[in-house]
Amino acid sequence: MLFYDFYMFYATSIILRDGGNPYDLELYNQTLLSIGLPDDKSLPPFPYPPWSMWVFYPLSFLGFNFALIVFTLINATALLYFAKVVFEAFFKGAQPEWLSQGRLTLLLFSFVPFLKCILFAQTLWLPLLGIALAVKYFNHSRLLAGCCLSFSTIKPHLFLPLYAFILVVTFIKREPKLGAGFTLGLIYQSLFFFFVNDNGHKISESYLTSNPHGLSQGVIFTAALLDFISNCVQLSWVKYLGVIPALLLGVYLTIREEDHKRLIFLKLLPLGVLLTPYAWLHDFLPLFPLMVMLVTLSSPKELSVICTWSIINLVMATLILFNLEAWSWVIYLFYLFLVKMR
Numbered sequence: 001m002l003f004y005d006f007y008m009f010y011a012t013s014i015i016l017r018d019g020g021n022p023y024d025l026e027l028y029n030q031t032l033l034s035i036g037l038p039d040d041k042s043l044p045p046f047p048y049p050p051w052s053m054w055v056f057y058p059l060s061f062l063g064f065n066f067a068l069i070v071f072t073l074i075n076a077t078a079l080l081y082f083a084k085v086v087f088e089a090f091f092k093g094a095q096p097e098w099l100s101q102g103r104l105t106l107l108l109f110s111f112v113p114f115l116k117c118i119l120f121a122q123t124l125w126l127p128l129l130g131i132a133l134a135v136k137y138f139n140h141s142r143l144l145a146g147c148c149l150s151f152s153t154i155k156p157h158l159f160l161p162l163y164a165f166i167l168v169v170t171f172i173k174r175e176p177k178l179g180a181g182f183t184l185g186l187i188y189q190s191l192f193f194f195f196v197n198d199n200g201h202k203i204s205e206s207y208l209t210s211n212p213h214g215l216s217q218g219v220i221f222t223a224a225l226l227d228f229i230s231n232c233v234q235l236s237w238v239k240y241l242g243v244i245p246a247l248l249l250g251v252y253l254t255i256r257e258e259d260h261k262r263l264i265f266l267k268l269l270p271l272g273v274l275l276t277p278y279a280w281l282h283d284f285l286p287l288f289p290l291m292v293m294l295v296t297l298s299s300p301k302e303l304s305v306i307c308t309w310s311i312i313n314l315v316m317a318t319l320i321l322f323n324l325e326a327w328s329w330v331i332y333l334f335y336l337f338l339v340k341m342r
Contacts, residue, residue, distance in 0.1 A: 006068050006121035007037045012046050013060035013067075016053055016197055022046045023206035035064055048123070050203050052154040054192040055126060068121070076118055078125035079285075083108045085132040086289045089261040091296075098302040107292060107309060112316035116282040124285050127152035127159060131264065138260050142169075146181020153186055158276050158283055160243060161268040164250025172255065223328035224279040242275030249275075265289035274329075281316060281325045 011031040012022040020027050025045060032043060059067040087104045108114050117124050130151025138145045149166060152159040170179030194200035222228070230238035249271055257263040269286035273279065295308045312331065319325055 002119050003068055003072070003121045004041075005043070005123075006071060007032055007035060008043050008046060009056045009071070009121070009123075010035055010059055010064055010067060011037075012053065013056040013058070016057055016193065017060035019197055019199060021199055021203050021206055022053070023203065048154055049156070050193055050200075050207050051186060051189040052123075052126075054189055055123065055154065057192070057196060071121060072118060075121065075125045078129040079108065079114060079117065080105060082125075082128045082132040083288070085136055086265060086292070089135065089265060090289070090293060098305075099296060104292065108288065110309065110313055111285070111288060111291075112313045112320070113282045113285040114288070116280075116320070117285055120282065122282045123154055124282060126154050128285065131159075131162070131269070135261055135264055142175050142177035143181040143184075146178040146183075147185035148181075149178075150182050150185025150189065153189070155283075158279065158286070159269075159272050160246035160275065161250030161253070161271045162264070164247045165254045165264070165268055168251050168254040222278045223281050223283065223325045224276050225274060225329035226276070227278045228326050228329060239277040242277065246271060246275040266293060281320060281328045284316075284328060284331075 011028060014035065015022045015024075015027060015031055020031075022028060023046060028046060033039070037043065059071065062070060083104055084101065087101050091099055091104065116122065130148040133148040134145040137148070146166065149162065152162060156163075166179055166182050169175050193203060197203065224239065226242050227239045230236060250268060253263060253267050253271070257267065266289060270290050273284060273286055276283070291312070295305050295312075315331060316328065319328055
């Protein structure tokens with residue numbers, strides 16, 4: 001079912017507008033049915049933290065179909081901007097002769113995680129937009145860069161090494177404006193739902209006491225490596241073993257690497273995907289800069305790159321088609337192997 005998760009976002013916006021609690025399962029399910037979710041379909045509980053609700057709230061003032069169009073356009077535009085920043089960071093003026101901004105955009109449009117983000121109305125556009133803006137303005141304003149990085153907290157489990165980067169730059173490299181910007185951005189996002197909903201404290205308590213990610217604990221094999229192992233050994237805590245290594249490796253890499261563009265796009269984002277407790281195939285989109293870099297550097301010939309890229313995405317599409325997303329991490333480890341070989 002296309003745009004499946006958008007029902008979740010739109011229902012949340014309606015509940016928030018009407019003064020309700022999106023983490024109230026009974027109210028949440030009733031709202032899903034009222035906006036047209038088919039009776040034979042179901043959605044997991046709203047999994048995002050309360051401070052992310054400002055993203056969904058404006059949708060409540062639009063009709064469902066128009067809101068879906070607006071959300072999809074914003075989604076695609078933000079991810080295209082992410083690709084533009086990637087091109088400017090690594091390829092502008094030094095790319096292979098055949099690679100242009102337009103062709104990089106075509107690579108993005110043929111990247112299966114990107115297609116899944118668009119067709120299933122995912123929210124990864126917000127953290128990647130924030131990261132792209134932070135990279136672009138990092139040398140101009142640490143405060144602004146920090147504010148932009150706070151957008152990543154809509155999916156905090158996926159960007160743990162990035163938070164280590166913020167801590168190192170703020171406290172070890174003594175650039176407190178980055179940490180201050182991140183904190184201010186998170187505070188402003190958190191205050192939003194207190195202003196638009198009188199039940200702000202209740203909503204926060206509900207999130208802390210609920211289990212919004214329970215669907216992936218011991219029940220479903222997600223695309224995350226650690227979650228796959230966790231389900232295989234029937235030990236739910238195994239999926240969280242990557243949290244401390246993600247933070248420690250983020251600290252180590254940040255101290256050693258001075259080029260913030262290379263650090264964030266090619267090291268911290270891939271590391272976060274590898275060690276995340278849970279993820280679906282669309283959460284592999286942060287790998288886009290690394291994968292493009294590898295396939296373009298592996299061969300200067302356009303045809304070779306197109307063939308390699310096509311095989312990669314054909315494998316990914318096959319995993320989705322046969323409900324084998326849990327094996328997506330194999331592709332990721334293959335790319336880590338290539339990085340090591342280079």
